[in-house]
Amino acid sequence: MLNSVIVVDDEAPIREAVEQWLSLSGFEVRLFSRSEECLAQVPEHFPGVILSDVRMPGMDGLQLLAELQRRDRDLPVILLTGHGDVPMAVDAMRDGAYDFLEKPFTPETLLGSLRRALEKRALVLENRALHERADNRSRLDATLLGMSPTMQTLRRQVLDLSQLPVNVLIRGETGSGKEMVARCLHDFGPRADKPFVAVNCAAIPEQLFEAELFGHESGAFTGAQGKRIGKLEYAHGGTVFLDEIESMPLAQQVKLLRVIQERRIERLGSNQSIDIDVRIIAATKPDLLDEARAGRFREDLAYRLNIAELRLPPLRERREDIPMLFSHFSRNAAERLGRDAPVLSAEQLSHLLSHDWPGNVRELANAAERQVLGLDGPAAQENPMGQSLVAQQEAFEAHCIRSALRRHRGDIKAVMHELQLPRRTLNEKMQRHGLVREDFLAGDSPTG
Known part of the structure; x- marks a missing residue:
């Protein structure tokens, strides 16, 4: 659980008392006497809570709250107020403050509010991390x-x-x-x-x-x-x-x-x-x-x-990726060169799958660009080194099933109908080729 607390108060006795209470309770505490010092040193995505007095010289606690909210609306800020500042603190909570404590407050009251705020902060940061990882996964799939x-x-x-x-x-x-x-x-x-x-x-x-x-x-x-x-x-x-x-x-x-x-x-x-x-x-x-x-x-x-x-x-060990990669490189080259992306015939696709690609992805990208320019077709190889007819057939089969799953967005019945396969046979082939229906549910194709 998070345990970091920043305390901002211009009165040294209050800072020292709060630090003592919190340190004895296992919190990691940093003290500042001015809001400006706090803003200069609080890190982005701070994993904790800000505890701030309202009335301070220079930038007061409400101004500090506004600036912290501008940086991170989910950062918990607890305000320390005098009796006459309670209506102001209530308004501040409507503006985004997490809580306010009226002076004088007991250690138990402070600790309770801090622990609730830290639990909320932990959930927010965990949720952000999950979203960031999901975004990274999508970006990586497309790269x-x-x-x-x-x-x-x-x-x-x-x-x-x-x-x-x-x-x-x-x-x-x-x-x-x-x-x-x-x-x-x-x-x-x-x-x-x-x-x-x-x-x-x-x-x-x-x-x-x-x-x-x-x-x-x-x-x-x-x-x-x-x-x-x-x-x-x-x-x-x-x-x-x-x-x-x-x-x-x-x-x-x-x-x-x-x-x-x-x-x-x-x-x-x-x-x-x-x-x-x-x-x-x-x-x-x-x-x-x-x-x-x-x-x-x-x-x-x-x-x-x-x-x-x-x-x-090497590309020869993942032949099922060749059609997708060639299509990607063709689209990129066509867009860059102001031409139409070519549509491959079954014979050309067979040539792509049979070639050994010693230059790997770089050679495939070059072949796609040459195809867009109309200089030649995809490279062919009559007897690819180390590739039996069975291996080539397996790669082509995986491509056909993946393409059907992509077109039908994971609809197994539609794929069975298109490929004229019974369900058990389709399931066995999908398992053998590492294809999972859920990967095709979200859109036209799983980027990879």
Whole structure:
């Protein structure tokens, strides 16, 4: 349960008495003698209650109430009043004050009012958190597309990890969306309003790597004109995304390890340590521990980076998502290029599902744009590597059932009629493909 209370009163004896009562009852108390001081320091979404005197020099309690209400209408404010201020306090309650206590009041009266206010505040904040999580889930569904079981699991993992202050290692093939996942981990977490800095470790020449990452002072090396802030320092409070981390030079791996351990950096040419607060998200194609065993990567750094690991499935492992993704990329390309989105024939759809997509989502997006431009059709592959006829048929079957569920908004009878399947057979196929009727009830399609 919440237990934070801010007390605002210009009379020191009252502040001290209230603090003593509340502290002995297990409350966390902060004291202010002026409303202006309180407003400057009360945090957004304050998890507690404001207890304020009405008559104070400068901004009085009613003005403080009005300003707090403007910031957060659900923040409980309890007013402390003299006898002559009771009618005024009643009016203030109509304007949003939670309660008022007439001086002198007993500790029991104060504690009772505070506990009721804190219970209400806890419910409000819990409700907000639930709404925010639901909003985040919807936004994430519309960003990391796909309704395959692996993508549903990935979105749940991203939503959970976005809230945690831990380093994350993302593993996936070229074009599988590693930077997008890193961006989601940042955008849906508490660091969203701070910088997101992406660094491709394979694209920086080794001799410039340290300066890029840590910055430099003027004259630190030949050509270093003026002071430069490095990527790590620039990202203070936010996230650094280190793509292709396996390409980082060994000498810089030692320094990055020290940064992670000590949360400090030193610019090239400087002896001064600078405190930084960054979250590290790294991405790699190979297994870093395999790289460490081969002597190409530091094992201790691999463990530091891999507090949590996300594996991005290649497109060939989630073929049922291909039609949805291709349609999405086609619509985006058509809107951007001022053209009509193409309608795929059954043969073209078969080609999409049979291709191995070595470039993954990036290759699929490129194919969709080329289709919109009329340059060629979707890529085809006569004998996709590792894909039997049965696997291709399974992917196509999942797509057909999902499309029917989407069109009929989860109406099982309508889907049975369209696909000419008995209910038991449809249920078995839906279970095998990870399809749940409830996911299709709210709208034309479950975004994914």
